[in-house]
Amino acid sequence: MDAKTRDDQVLLTLAERKSREFLMLRIANKTSGCVMEAIKQLQETYSEHFSEVFKTITTDNGSEFADLSELEKMVDTLVLLCSSLHVRDKGTVERYNGLIRRFIPKGKRIDGFTGQQISDVETWCNCLQRKVLGYKTQDEILEEEIDRIYQATA
Template identity: 65%
Template sequence: VYQNHRQHCGRKSDFLKKHKFIDYVQRHFFEDGWSLDVCSNRCTAVGEFASSDIVCTRTLYNYVDQGLLDIHNYDLPEKLKRNTKLHRIRRNKKKLGRSIEERPKEINKRNEFGHWECDLVLGHKSKDDEVLLTLSERMSREFLILRIPDKTSVSVMQAFKELQRQYSEHWNDIFKTITTDNGSEFADLSSLEDVSNTLVYYAHPYTSCDKGTVERHNGLIRRFIPKGEAIDNYSLQDIIDIETWCNSLPRKILAYHTPDEIFE
């Protein structure tokens, strides 16, 4: 009797029992680029699986470590990252406009729509290569990628003028504030305040965490365009596809909704 009871004690693995969910995870991981956490929670958020038919995020990572899935640790884009940057303190700060210290504290709570962060993504870093101007909305995580010919302030402002024409009368409602860094390419960005109600704030030097949302999204771009690879090698449709993928990716911070759903 004791031996029989021992065979039935302890928690048993759900791996074989929940093979439909495992197939769902592997399909979306490889075809749609979803993380294991998104795979585990998006299906319950939209009612595709009952909670009793899935396994949690931690268990999925355990399955990867145990070699039970076709997914390996080197397939996980964030797991093998290492921080190799040195912290630098800049003594002489250049002042291009309104400091981020003047930005209302309510913006940090991400409860109000219309507050954006802005940055540039470089490719080959040569003078003849194009550049990506990126903007991310803090509440919805909506992500915009604009292709510009170079990283001069003239090209950046031309892109913003085109963006203003695109959103026309809705501009002041959508772009209430923009936070960016102190790069020379954004030196003229504060001139937006003269032609609209948009307020522009500049982050502290060498403090990328002041605009962590857009930095995080730039990291998503690097899954498709590695550092050092020329932007010219990618078509406009490739850039549009990357933007579409980012905005249709379910996020844990959005209760597993997509940025497009929240933005609309």
């Protein structure tokens, strides 16, 4: 990492496998502490349903994901590690990372983009109709799944 990007923010990108819903979370830097803080915020958002929405999280073996093993101790979410050389193990998120590059080119500083711009990219990605989803959008599928989860516990 060069000096130009060392003090820049980064985007933590997550893809939910069933719905293909894509999340882009701006974090202060590429450290395990910042990644865990972002995951804790997601836990707060989904509260007791976090483990039902996020059954597994697949990451590469970068040091920024080192503390995710602690997540398994706190909730029923399984953390899977894949080799960073085998991006096929996390193809969905890699596909979205490629789509992000249309709007946020590699090498551009993340802190140069507003929260609204990042949110707009995330929204654009989640409003794509996908053949694999029966030509529904990711947002539609996730909404159906969350409704199912919340109705099951009502």
